[in-house]
Amino acid sequence: MSGTGALALAILLGATGSGLPEELSVRILGRLHPSSVRITRPGEAHVAAVSGDRLWVDGRVAAEPRSFPEGRWRVEVDGVPARPYVGAITLSRDGREVEVVVRIGLEEYVASVVAAETEMGTPLEALKALAVVARSYAASARDRHEGADLCDLAHCQVMGPAGTGVHRAAAVAAARSTSGQALRVDGERVAEALFHAACGGHTADPAEVFGGEGTGAAAMPDPGCAPAPWQARVGEPLLARVAGREFAAGRGIETPVPVDALRFLRGKGGYVIQVAGEDAVVRGETFTRALDRALGHGRVRGSRFEVRRSEGALRITGSGIGHGVGLCQTGAARRAGEGQGYEQILRHYFPRAHLDPAVLTLGPAEPTAPPWAPLSRTSSR
Numbered sequence: 001m002s003g004t005g006a007l008a009l010a011i012l013l014g015a016t017g018s019g020l021p022e023e024l025s026v027r028i029l030g031r032l033h034p035s036s037v038r039i040t041r042p043g044e045a046h047v048a049a050v051s052g053d054r055l056w057v058d059g060r061v062a063a064e065p066r067s068f069p070e071g072r073w074r075v076e077v078d079g080v081p082a083r084p085y086v087g088a089i090t091l092s093r094d095g096r097e098v099e100v101v102v103r104i105g106l107e108e109y110v111a112s113v114v115a116a117e118t119e120m121g122t123p124l125e126a127l128k129a130l131a132v133v134a135r136s137y138a139a140s141a142r143d144r145h146e147g148a149d150l151c152d153l154a155h156c157q158v159m160g161p162a163g164t165g166v167h168r169a170a171a172v173a174a175a176r177s178t179s180g181q182a183l184r185v186d187g188e189r190v191a192e193a194l195f196h197a198a199c200g201g202h203t204a205d206p207a208e209v210f211g212g213e214g215t216g217a218a219a220m221p222d223p224g225c226a227p228a229p230w231q232a233r234v235g236e237p238l239l240a241r242v243a244g245r246e247f248a249a250g251r252g253i254e255t256p257v258p259v260d261a262l263r264f265l266r267g268k269g270g271y272v273i274q275v276a277g278e279d280a281v282v283r284g285e286t287f288t289r290a291l292d293r294a295l296g297h298g299r300v301r302g303s304r305f306e307v308r309r310s311e312g313a314l315r316i317t318g319s320g321i322g323h324g325v326g327l328c329q330t331g332a333a334r335r336a337g338e339g340q341g342y343e344q345i346l347r348h349y350f351p352r353a354h355l356d357p358a359v360l361t362l363g364p365a366e367p368t369a370p371p372w373a374p375l376s377r378t379s380s381r
Contacts, residue, residue: 216353
């Protein structure tokens with residue numbers, strides 16, 4: 001079968017009985033903590049604000065939630081450029097903030113994630129691989145927020161506004177050409193597929209990092225992926241306080257932990273998978289995020305690192321960006337640039353999953369990756 005025919009078959013199968021949601025509800029603008037919001041579309045404008053313990057819309061107390069039908073909306077918060085979204089808008093009150101939720105079609109959501117999470121010039125096959133991963137994660141992680149399936153932040157997946165331009169068009173093409181395709185594990189369950197910016201040469205074991213097997217990923221060598229080295233400095237008192245806070249549940253009381261008492265356990269690929277103190281243990285990824293927050297975000301860039309004393313402080317030296325589980329965006333772009341299709345890229349990073357619907361144009365499997373399921377394993381629901 002030709003590549004065009006196989007793709008058409010895959011899209012057709014994906015549109016019928018895939019078990020994927022047709023729409024998602026996504027909380028947007030949460031990072032801005034807006035007390036007032038303006039939403040507009042041609043011929044229509046509304047202003048919502050929180051005052052006291054009420055939601056006000058267009059100067060009147062509104063019953064919650066206040067819903068607006070599907071359309072091409074522009075959402076604006078003071079001091080921030082208006083952002084376009086395609087979907088239905090729901091407004092409600094969250095404390096002193098206006099909570100804005102957009103109900104959006106699955107493929108529009110996937111395109112918005114791909115556009116937001118990648119750089120201009122990323123090869124199309126890498127964009128397509130990320131589209132499958134983003135779609136899979138969205139379908140499998142819809143219970144992370146009360147009142148919405150997902151948020152638009154890195155806590156879930158960064159979802160940008162609808163927008164225009166060359167990069168947005170490439171993201172839309174990636175979503176459309178993989179429409180309905182998802183990674184699955186254990187037969188039919190959609191994989192909790194994850195991705196990260198750069199593995200630095202080796203991905204992490206999802207069971208070691210997060211304690212679960214539902215991603216379909218595995219610790220895989222990724223030769224040629226740039227090390228992406230980084231460094232950060234931290235004072236001993238700060239590191240001791242961070243450890244004390246993270247160990248509080250296990251210790252029963254929040255007290256600083258002497259730095260010399262800390263032990264960093266590394267797993268496959270060199271990732272820190274556990275940090276142990278005198279009488280408590282915390283996951284390495286949890287500790288990494290806590291330490292990065294304490295330093296102001298963006299300083300501790302991943303969970304593969306070492307801590308050493310240097311010039312009166314502690315020096316953290318690391319490589320790779322992110323948790324290391326699943327699709328490596330840097331590696332995927334390199335592989336696409338070398339001529340690999342998105343199916344081959346996914347096969348490398350997710351050897352414990354299968355692509356559903358299967359695409360019939362797969363090239364030879366890499367020696368380290370077992371063959372994926374044939375078409376007969378495609379979902380028929």
